[in-house]
Amino acid sequence: MSARLKLPRHLARSARRAGRQAWLASLPGLVEEAADLWSLTVGEPFQPGGSTSWVAPVRDAGGASLVLKIVWPHPEAAHEAAGLRAWAGQGAIRLHAARDLAGARALLIERCRPGTALSARPETEQDPVIAALLRRLWITPARGHPFPSLRQMCRQWAGELEPAALDPLDPGLARAGLALWEELPDSTGNEVLLCTDLHAGNVLAASREPWLVIDPKPHVGDPAYDLLQHLLNCPGRLRSDPRGLARRMAGLAGLDPDRVLAWLFARCVLESPGQPALARVARAIAP
Secondary structure, eight states: OOTTSOOOHHHHHHHHHTTOHHHHHHHHHHHHHHHHHHTOEEOOOOSSOOSSEEEEEEEOTTOOEEEEEEEOOOGGGTTHHHHHHHHTTSSBOOEEEEEEETTEEEEEEEOOSSOOBGGGSOHHHHHHHHHHHHHHHOOOOOTTOOOOBHHHHHHHHHHTOOGGGGTTSOHHHHHHHHHHHHHGGGSOSOOEEEOSSOOGGGEEEOSSSSEEEOSOOOEEEOGGGGGHHHHHTOHHHHHHOHHHHHHHHHHHHTOOHHHHHHHHHHHHHHTOTTOHHHHHHHHHHOO
């Protein structure tokens, strides 16, 4: 690939692990195509970057400071642009334009300044910010929306799980967790637009609003699910007091704490293979 195009470290590593060297080789042409399409002057990519996209600051023909994001095709990113359009800048970055290219999707998005991640703040300061942002993102999607359901995502994850992988867990515990994972998406009376991957690393300090969400993976379903990624990204508190952490976040988000705990238990069971810490959390909060 062209020596002139620098790669974010995380992207370079993950692309090689995923066997996407051909995609990396096509990246200079994709960036050039997007730059020509929107008349952009492109800067060096943000480091260390994400694992599935090339993201860099740009300026358009009018001198506006924006961000160009080139994403390799994967299902989780398929509806990012549609989600940003639906939120229209309310708690999330604004989408200026999006275009499907050959082998990638290009997004032209708002630049956050100073752009410091919420993850730099203590976790107890992160909690109310995450909860407040989620409450703004939980809108009712328009009729005919393109978003997949949380139900679909849960079924896909369960279908990819090898039952033998749950052997370290008590069989009854494993069955209870998998049953909840299948039941919870169907038992909610409130289906909203979800972010599904909201943690403090995906929240940036901005000038338009104090904090803005980036990199959503929109689905439609139970809002109680949307707290999980933040809970999992607070490993110390999750290990020491999982019930207290889940109840704190449920209270801040205005949700039923028992339902948040049920989702947390089910996901810890599902992700326990290879993660002994989550197996211990599942045992601690088993219903």
